[in-house]
Amino acid sequence: MAEEWIYGINPVKEALRSGRPIYAVYVYHQLSESKRASIVSLCEKRAIKVNLVDKSFFKVFPKAHQGVAARVAERRFYELEELPEISAKRDTPAFYVLVDEVEDPHNLGAIIRTSEVAGVHAVVLQKRRTATGPTVAKASAGAIEYLPIVQVSNIKHAIGFFKEESITIIGADAGAKTVYWDVDYQGPVAIVVGSEGKGLRETVKKKCDVLVSIPMYGRVGSLNVSVATGVLLYEVLRQRRRN
Secondary structure (H helix, E strand, O other), X not given: OOEEEEEOHHHHHHHHHHOOOEEEEEEEOOOXXXXXXXXXXXXXXXXXXXXXXXXHHHHHOOHHXXXXXXXXXXXXXXXXXXXXXXXXXXXXXXXXXXXXXXXXHHHHHHHHHHHHHOOOOEEEEEOOOOOOOHHHHHHXXXXXXXXXXXXXXXXXXXXXXXXXXXXXXXXXXXXXXXXXXXXXXXXXXXXXXXXXOOEOOHHHHOOOOEEEEOOOOOOOOOOOHHHXXXXXXXXXXXXXXXX
């Protein structure tokens, strides 16, 4: 089975909790007792050995490693065709996020984290020019372990698939005339967000059923893409909870 590395306290802890196959865990030998104990306890429950290592071991990782890393089974990506069954097991209408060319791994990680806590059923990523890897896992604070992730060659293909499933496609666009709170999110929906600098591509906008904007009242003209995603997701929750 193919392997990959993850790093950071929360990503490793959530991988341990989620049941993902883990082959080895490495902890900086001078990590604080409380932080080390939380990792060791989870490893003991799964009979995984903890390797205490010196600081030089982590030279190959970004600075945000926090003195913890693990060698794990490569992440399983889902297929679009699996999503209707996943949603059928949830007690809410279908709820997806589609990410079109978000290249910053910290932004993508934050989108995944917000999606998981908001109850999104799955996140769909475009393979080309979309960030992936351990930095995304770190930025998601381990939420990626619990949320189905789909990778597609073209986000427009995913939009077409969802339309066939009678899911309303709502695109986030700063220039849209429709304000996000004026849209009904109570049925099955997929929220589409675009790259940090350019937003949604024109070809993707044309595929959406409706484009929505978030009003800006300050001097700065836009929100970070992960923050904007959070605003939209919690509007979905607000409307569904109200009814």
